[in-house]
Amino acid sequence: MIPVSVFYRNLPLKTCVNCGCTLEEQHESYLHECERCMNEKEE
């Protein structure tokens, strides 16, 4: 059995759907864009 903590660590990182950069863990799970792309949309 693989420990759950290891299982989740091996999951592919989420990437921004707009620019393709890696999303950090602190982002809310429902977000699909990086902070930079979201800030650009605010303009």
Ligand SMILES: [Zn+2]
């Ligand atoms: Zn982005």
